[in-house]
Amino acid sequence: MYEFAVTPAVTQLRRPGVIITEVTPDSLAAELELEPNDRIVQVNGRPVRDYLDFRFQTAGETDLIFQVKKPDGQTVEIEFDRDESEDFGLMFEQIVPRQCANECLFCFCKGNPDDARPSLFVRDEDIRLSFLYGNYTTLSSITEDEMKRIIEQRLSPQYVSVHATDLKTRAYLLGVDESRADISDKLKRLLDADIELHAQVVLCPGINDGAILEKTLRDLAAHYPKVISTAVVPVALTRYNTDERLTRVTPEFCLRTIREVEKLQKEFRRTLGVTFAFLGDEIYIKAGVDIPSRRHYGNYPQIEDGVGMVRSFVNSFEKLLVRTGGDSDQVPHNTRTHPAAVVPTKPNMVTLRTSNERSGLFATILTGEMFAPTLSELIGRYNALTGSTLSVLAVPNTYFGGDVAVAGLLSGRDFLAVADQVIGDFAVIPRVTIKSDEPIFIDGMSYEDFKARFPKPVYDLDLQGLLDLLATKKTEHSPASPNVGPAIATA
Numbered sequence: 001m002y003e004f005a006v007t008p009a010v011t012q013l014r015r016p017g018v019i020i021t022e023v024t025p026d027s028l029a030a031e032l033e034l035e036p037n038d039r040i041v042q043v044n045g046r047p048v049r050d051y052l053d054f055r056f057q058t059a060g061e062t063d064l065i066f067q068v069k070k071p072d073g074q075t076v077e078i079e080f081d082r083d084e085s086e087d088f089g090l091m092f093e094q095i096v097p098r099q100c101a102n103e104c105l106f107c108f109c110k111g112n113p114d115d116a117r118p119s120l121f122v123r124d125e126d127i128r129l130s131f132l133y134g135n136y137t138t139l140s141s142i143t144e145d146e147m148k149r150i151i152e153q154r155l156s157p158q159y160v161s162v163h164a165t166d167l168k169t170r171a172y173l174l175g176v177d178e179s180r181a182d183i184s185d186k187l188k189r190l191l192d193a194d195i196e197l198h199a200q201v202v203l204c205p206g207i208n209d210g211a212i213l214e215k216t217l218r219d220l221a222a223h224y225p226k227v228i229s230t231a232v233v234p235v236a237l238t239r240y241n242t243d244e245r246l247t248r249v250t251p252e253f254c255l256r257t258i259r260e261v262e263k264l265q266k267e268f269r270r271t272l273g274v275t276f277a278f279l280g281d282e283i284y285i286k287a288g289v290d291i292p293s294r295r296h297y298g299n300y301p302q303i304e305d306g307v308g309m310v311r312s313f314v315n316s317f318e319k320l321l322v323r324t325g326g327d328s329d330q331v332p333h334n335t336r337t338h339p340a341a342v343v344p345t346k347p348n349m350v351t352l353r354t355s356n357e358r359s360g361l362f363a364t365i366l367t368g369e370m371f372a373p374t375l376s377e378l379i380g381r382y383n384a385l386t387g388s389t390l391s392v393l394a395v396p397n398t399y400f401g402g403d404v405a406v407a408g409l410l411s412g413r414d415f416l417a418v419a420d421q422v423i424g425d426f427a428v429i430p431r432v433t434i435k436s437d438e439p440i441f442i443d444g445m446s447y448e449d450f451k452a453r454f455p456k457p458v459y460d461l462d463l464q465g466l467l468d469l470l471a472t473k474k475t476e477h478s479p480a481s482p483n484v485g486p487a488i489a490t491a
Helices: 051-058 127-133 144-152 167-174 184-192 210-221 251-271 281-287 309-324 372-386 412-417 447-453 463-472
Strands: 004-007 010-013 018-023 039-043 063-069 075-081 090-092 158-161 197-203 227-234 277-279 362-368 389-395 426-430 458-461
Touching (some): 051 127, 127 144, 227 251, 309 372, 362 372, 372 389, 389 412
Parallel strands (some): 362 389
Antiparallel strands (some): 018 039, 063 075
């Protein structure tokens, strides 16, 4: 563990430099005799705070001097030349995130069970993670040094949680005073420096919807194209969210929001040439409304925020069906789902074939209740074309409860609770349910323990991996990766 101190909203490493965690054999770094646990503290006389500093200070440089602190305390200088495009062959420690100082009304930490994995209680507010991974920040407590760093190092785009441009409303949502909530000058400064932004609104019924939402979207659209896009996603409340100021999102609320935002989207397409303001997929699904077309989303600027993900997958699946030999219109279909629809909890036994009659894949795909109806329809069409017997099992989220229905928040114990409903040769679970850098579920259950308790072989796949599996119509065991376990081989 690295020593760090938390000052108001700022996490600072006590030790300067960036620590090397891995050196690639036969690389430039290996030739320079750099080793794991060495700390690079300066590049060409300039201090190095983290990986981003290192990347910025070495970019395009061919004549370099590294000042390196060895684990025994010795300081050495390494002077060398390199080709401009030559890779160093270095891996570095993860960035220790800057801590959030807001008290957001809807903060996800407030909705966590006490036994959730520890990382879920880390509230980050870090412009570096915004640039690297698309993490959203509020900019409410950004320091002058951080502002200068964004501009100097061109950390663009930044992802900003605006929530409302009405100052009183924003302060209320963030749980801070209006002086901290006001980021208008900061936004102007970044935009004037040609730093591009993606904005986000977490929509809370009765607080930042209606006229407040319209003002927010218009205010942000006025800065297009430097403000590239805005995502509007519904607040998700678990059974642990007890704040009476928050209201659950209903199908009626979603339908009303769609109608209101569609008017603005049409206006933006006419005046800006782009949709600009995008609603999260969950809003359409809860309302029972068709997911918009591919053209609506442009280049999917907010897909990592759950905006357009369903459309992207459906379109990819349609292409798969065509490649498989079927006409995409051969079987009636749509992308409309509704919370009142009966989602599959047990496979329809009438449709299952015996082992002797079966061809293609025979398995169960587990997913969240929100996506299950759409996926079930697509898989039904796939089965009709290929003779496969795949079932889609909607997994209730009992771990978080409330209105949480997305696949990514399913826990190991949620999957185990429906294990007796799984049929076939194997099961598929969403890879997103497993921590990216450690094989554990959101409830802290290890992947290995889960597989040992699950009655069928289990494969964790992302959406592309699922498409690859369906394209090959076969499974093979492959060696487990250090992070996630066995995957479906598609070769």
